[in-house]
Amino acid sequence: MREWDPRTASAAEIRSLVETVNAVLATDLPDDPPWQDVQVRDYLAETMPGERRISWVAEDDRLPEGESEIFAHVSMLLLGDIGVLEIMVHPRLRRRGLGRQLVAVAARRAYLEGFSTIGVEAIGGTPAIAFYESLGFEREYVETRSVLTLSAVDWPALDAMAGAIGGGYRVEYHPGGPPDHLLEAYAQAKLEAQDEDDDLDLAPRSSDPQRLRDSLTTLHKRGLKPYIVLAIHESTGVVAGLTEVVVPAQHPERADQYDTIVVRDHRGYGIDRAIKARMLFELRKAEPGLREVQTWNAQHNESMLKVNAELGYLPDRDWFEYGADVSQLVQSLEPID
Ligand SMILES: CC(C)(COP(=O)(O)OP(=O)(O)OC[C@H]1O[C@@H](n2cnc3c(N)ncnc32)[C@H](O)[C@@H]1OP(=O)(O)O)[C@@H](O)C(=O)NCCC(=O)NCCS
CATH class of the missing domain: 3.40.630.30 (Gcn5-related N-acetyltransferase (GNAT))
Structure with a gap:
């Protein structure tokens, strides 16, 4: 696992990340359209003035030079006193503690940089709910996503x-x-x-x-x-x-x-x-x-x-906002020596 900057990432890394995004979508949100490899670097790198995004990836480090396989990614957008996390782990590598490790590395950085809260969006009917609840995150807010299909209008x-x-x-x-x-x-x-x-x-x-x-x-x-x-x-x-x-x-x-x-x-x-x-x-x-x-x-x-x-919008899924206190999270995720 390493800190990762989309600005300087290779085209192969970006491509691999898109493949993982699409594997995650196919598993968790099969009705959502897959991503194309268009302006993905810009999407990940650009932020509003005064905001910062820090990212980490987990990758296969046994591949030859020039090839890349990124199978997990976490980004943390720092704004105000809150860090907003987005995490994904390739479906074939789940339930091995990777997600938890990614939250730990981001929470530790948030703590060192003086941020007090971590927020996430978790989508109803996906493993993210049980995952964040297992880490002690609390549900703060719920919205419903609805989708309109133009051909049915x-x-x-x-x-x-x-x-x-x-x-x-x-x-x-x-x-x-x-x-x-x-x-x-x-x-x-x-x-x-x-x-x-x-x-x-x-x-x-x-x-x-x-x-x-x-x-x-x-x-x-x-x-x-x-x-x-x-x-x-x-x-x-x-x-x-x-x-x-x-x-x-x-x-x-x-x-x-x-x-x-x-x-x-x-x-x-x-x-x-x-x-x-x-x-x-x-x-x-x-x-x-x-x-x-x-x-x-x-x-x-x-x-x-x-x-x-x-x-013509039809309700699709619930979207939840969860939050956790950074110092509590760091403490609970700290490896026990
Ligand atoms: C949510 C996600 C990041 C979890 O990654 P992961 O590497 O499988 O998580 P971990 O192995 O660290 O799981 C930690 C704990 O979370 C809970 N958990 C995770 N997935 C779960 C599931 N499918 N069902 C029940 N509990 C689950 C368990 O308590 C687990 O501990 P255990 O395996 O010892 O029982 C992964 O499923 C994912 O990428 N989902 C799609 C993207 C997403 O929704 N991201 C969150 C929104 S930002």
């Missing part, structure tokens, strides 16, 4: 939804991200929604204009192409609602729905439904290879779940 019904928005609002489409002149208003809408969040902040919102700009730059560098649909309240010029979808270069058949926000004062005018419906039309045009869109919602967010069901 009722497009005429969607067209009606896209048009059914209260008077006084204008819908705008911005591939690539919000334009400069709207950044301030866009950030304001995000800020207002932030107070309503109760999750662990594993992916904090960009609610000031500079951070928003940085966040868009980082998305582009990582091969994650953003699409935005906005509702502008015409008389005030404020952003009343927004929805963000990202198409990853690594799996362009399945896009990720990021935030959808309707600012409190503008709820009840059909904005949520209209901007999401419009987004699907735009995506269908802009991304011919796209087949599905996935989204995550808190189970108590009934109005959004209802809109998603109308659009």
Whole structure:
């Protein structure tokens, strides 16, 4: 096992990592599309300013020069006072203590660097749940992932939804991200929604204009192409609602729905439904290879779940956030001499 920097990794190492990702997906999430070896290095290496990602790999060290077999990987994104872990172990090498060793090495580094908490996302119905619980992680938050299949969408019904928005609002489409002149208003809408969040902040919102700009730059560098649909309240010029979808270069058949926000004062005018419906039309045009869109919602967010069901999203799996105290984790994982 060694610390590993994707920036300087060989093409063979990146390729091997992608093979392991795909073996993990085929075993644990067989309905998720496999990864392509496109901008994977950028995806792993790039972070927001002020954030750092440290990675380790476990590999077969008996291979000849130039060949590589990475069969386990852990990365830890350090942000604020939290380290966010992502771990994978090749299905053929599980239950031998590798996963536990990877958590131990990352937790030790988090401890040395003064971070107090480790957070992870664990997917319902996969071994990750029993794994993190065995290590003493506690469940903090749950969301449901839903998936929409474009070929199953009722497009005429969607067209009606896209048009059914209260008077006084204008819908705008911005591939690539919000334009400069709207950044301030866009950030304001995000800020207002932030107070309503109760999750662990594993992916904090960009609610000031500079951070928003940085966040868009980082998305582009990582091969994650953003699409935005906005509702502008015409008389005030404020952003009343927004929805963000990202198409990853690594799996362009399945896009990720990021935030959808309707600012409190503008709820009840059909904005949520209209901007999401419009987004699907735009995506269908802009991304011919796209087949599905996935989204995550808190189970108590009934109005959004209802809109998603109308659009054609079907609930897929629960996604959990788990957390652990770093010093406790280091202590419990310390080898006993
Ligand atoms: C979760 C994962 C990293 C575990 O890796 P691993 O090397 O098999 O884990 P370990 O051998 O260190 O397991 C440690 C303990 O976790 C628990 N555990 C792990 N897998 C388990 C399973 N399938 N069922 C029940 N308990 C399990 C056990 O208590 C195990 O100890 P034991 O084998 O002595 O009983 C691996 O299954 C994986 O890569 N999953 C897919 C990716 C993923 O979901 N990552 C987590 C999200 S970031």
